[in-house]
Amino acid sequence: MRDFFEELTKSIKKYEKIILMTHSTPDLDGMGSAIVFSEILKRMNKDSVIVAPKNLINKSLNKAINYLNENNLVIPFKYEEMIDGEKALLIVFDVNNCDFAEDENLLKRIKDKIVIDHHSKAIRKIDGNVCEYIDEDKSSVVEIVTEYLKYENIKLDSSFYTVLFAGLCNDTYNFNFQTTPLTFMVASYLLENGADMRKSREFLSEPVDVMADRYRYIKDNVKIKEHVYLCIINDKTCSNITVAKLADEMLRFQGVNVSIAMGCGKDGEIFVSARSNGDIDVSELMRKLGGGGRTSLAAAVLKDKTLDEVKEMLEKIIKGE
Numbered sequence: 437m438r439d440f441f442e443e444l445t446k447s448i449k450k451y452e453k454i455i456l457m458t459h460s461t462p463d464l465d466g467m468g469s470a471i472v473f474s475e476i477l478k479r480m481n482k483d484s485v486i487v488a489p490k491n492l493i494n495k496s497l498n499k500a501i502n503y504l505n506e507n508n509l510v511i512p513f514k515y516e517e518m519i520d521g522e523k524a525l526l527i528v529f530d531v532n533n534c535d536f537a538e539d540e541n542l543l544k545r546i547k548d549k550i551v552i553d554h555h556s557k558a559i560r561k562i563d564g565n566v567c568e569y570i571d572e573d574k575s576s577v578v579e580i581v582t583e584y585l586k587y588e589n590i591k592l593d594s595s596f597y598t599v600l601f602a603g604l605c606n607d608t609y610n611f612n613f614q615t616t617p618l619t620f621m622v623a624s625y626l627l628e629n630g631a632d633m634r635k636s637r638e639f640l641s642e643p644v645d646v647m648a649d650r651y652r653y654i655k656d657n658v659k660i661k662e663h664v665y666l667c668i669i670n671d672k673t674c675s676n677i678t679v680a681k682l683a684d685e686m687l688r689f690q691g692v693n694v695s696i697a698m699g700c701g702k703d704g705e706i707f708v709s710a711r712s713n714g715d716i717d718v719s720e721l722m723r724k725l726g727g728g729g730r731t732s733l734a735a736a737v738l739k740d741k742t743l744d745e746v747k748e749m750l751e752k753i754i755k756g757e
């Protein structure tokens with residue numbers, strides 16, 4: 437990581453304009469990291485803009501943004517069409533798949549790119565031609581950005597540490613997944629420097645009706661085979677986040693080694709999310725549906741299919757038919 441940090445600092449110094457971007461429908465890890473990075477750049481006397489999200493439906497992230505605004509921190513959002521990409525450096529966080537970036541147009545417009553991510557490398561990978569750091573063993577991008585803060589010896593207002601801490605909790609599902617000793621070291625660093633755990637919990641807490649709804653689908657689970665369970669949101673359209681959270685929650689139950697959730701998006705696409713305790717590689721399962729991910733966390737999006745059809749496909753794949 438140190439070699440990359442050295443390279444990163446060197447690269448940043450060469451550019452006048454720096455543009456930060458994360459994945460579409462951003463979350464606390466990707467956007468939280470981008471926001472904090474923009475603050476790091478300020479300390480390095482570099483101006484930056486963050487590509488404004490077209491879809492800000494993540495409530496936890498919204499709460500974090502409001503909290504920063506209340507602390508008089510203005511986030512330098514700018515819409516893609518307003519961004520002058522001439523001689524700029526684009527830093528991409530928490531995504532390396534061209535299809536999932538906030539703005540693919542910008543990827544084409546700006547030649548010089550740095551990618552910082554913890555997802556497996558996509559087939560249509562964003563080319564981090566300046567330098568890149570993609571490590572699947574990192575729980576989150578927050579982990580990498582916090583290490584960079586330490587490397588550069590930069591101290592920020594504690595509200596930023598709160599946002600980073602929440603991003604860490606978000607991606608590890610409260611230290612349940614992908615968590616390594618480094619994750620705890622990063623968490624401890626953020627708390628020591630004033631991250632507010634109570635605030636972070638507030639960002640991540642959900643309304644009672646949302647939680648109750650989630651348990652309704654869990655109650656109607658389908659057991660595909662021993663230790664492999666499927667939950668289906670079949671009575672309304674939903675977002676990929678809702679599906680992911682359902683899969684997260686289902687894995688917490690006794691005897692569930694693999695949990696899969698699915699639902700239909702408003703454009704008719706089918707979102708599938710899979711989680712594993714590590715015994716089974718769910719990225720392989722999701723790859724068979726055209727998706728991808730990591731051993732314990734993977735997803736796929738299918739077009740022109742019904743929930744029933746995808747369910748059947750899943751059953752066949754899992755039973756090895």
Ligand SMILES: [Mn+2]
Nearest residue numbers: 465530576577
């Ligand atoms: Mn992430």
